[in-house]
Amino acid sequence: MRNAVEHEIRDLIRKRGQITFAEFMQACLYSPKGGFYSDRSNRINEHFGTSPASHPAFGALIARQLEQMWRLLGEPTVFHLVEVGSGDGGLAQAIVNACRLSFPQFARSLYYVAVDYQPPIYQSPGHALNRTDENDGAFPSNVQATSTEVHWVRADGLSSFRNVAGCILCNELLDNFPFHRFVIQEGNIKEVFLMLSGDNLVEVFDDPSSPAIEERLKGLRVSLTEGYRGEVCIALDDWAAQLSRALERGFVLTIDYGELAEDLYSPGNAQGTMVCYRQHKATNDPYRHFGLQDITCHVDFTSLIQLGEQYGLSTVGLTRQSGFLQNLGFSALLEGLRGQSISAARAEFESMALMTLVEPEEYGDFKVLAQAKGVGLGSTLLGFEGKEQ
Secondary structure: OOOHHHHHHHHHHHHHOOEEHHHHHHHHHHOOOOOHHHOHHHHHHOOOOOHHHHOOHHHHHHHHHHHHHHHHOOOOOOEEEEEEOOOOOHHHHHHHHHHHHHOHHHHHHEEEEEEEOOOOOOOOOOOOOOEEEOOOOOOOOOOOOOOOOEEEEEOOOOOOOOOEEEEEEEEOOHHHOOOEEEEEEOOEEEEEEEEEEOOEEEEEEEOOOOHHHHHHHHHHOOOOOOOOEEEEOOHHHHHHHHHHHHEEEEEEEEEEOEEOHHHHOOHHHOEOOOEEEEOOEEEOOOOOOOOOOEEEOOEEHHHHHHHHHHOOOEEEEEEEHHHHHHHOOHHHHHHHHHHOOOOHHHHHHHHHHHHOOOOHHHHHOOEEEEEEEOOOOOOOOHHHOOOOO
16 A cells, blocks of 8 residues: 555656656655654664664763864853754763763853754653754854753754854764765766656666766766666755855764765675665665655765865864774773673673674764864864874
């Protein structure tokens, strides 16, 4: 039985003749008629976990990096922290708690804004995330008082944000930006479109819908063999522009799975990196379970870096999550478990949860990118002090 999202996609194809995969993905993930991210329960029930959900230590270690950023900015009275794609607030909760406990001076300056497509409506009594702001996403540029409450904003990006002085934080956000798919045919770049053949949804290859697709691939100088299939997220261009307009002075911290272009578009990824998640299982078929499965691909960090520099965001560091967290004190935190008054079983459980943050087959191979604007750095950011850059 077809659901509302599938009907929406079919109606769009009938109207236009064919649609791009990016348009298909937009409907599957974000349609108000039942897109995957329109229903918050999908994120909890249908997806694999995330670093913040694995252990609050993830947020605690990021808090240490944020505190150093605050000091590098001259310890301003107000430090704006804007987390985009904040989900259920788990990372925000962990960061706020860590700042209160370990960095009380920084906590007094912290103004935390959690931005999400569908922010949680209800919060439990006494929860640190106790304010929901459903305005148009405008950032309060003239804030006078601060607190470690989290101020929720309903928005799907940063287009209406300005005057951010502090840090924009994005954890596992960009991998869900709608992307275009392409294939190399007779040496030419062809885009993957979707159309109806009778009653069946089918793929067809045609000239790219936007010159930005070819320009992106040619600009990356990657060698693509006949039959190669892959993804291009041209939405990154607009995202870099949004970041630059929103950030007045400070940093951008992006954490996600992905590679530099030479690895992303290598022969080992000749069928692309797209993957779908449903009921905690990974598949490579996006044309089923419309609106009921996540669709994602690896982030192109080369393009993210290049576009950022075009828009005035200088690259401060790029490393793996494992190295980033180790530099921020992961090993000491893990060792500290042994001194706690908890059972051996509990200690083992905590240790296993912590290790998912750094193990390559879990989250350790994620990339962490730091960018800056209007900041004269006299020292390296703590998370990027190691050799792995």
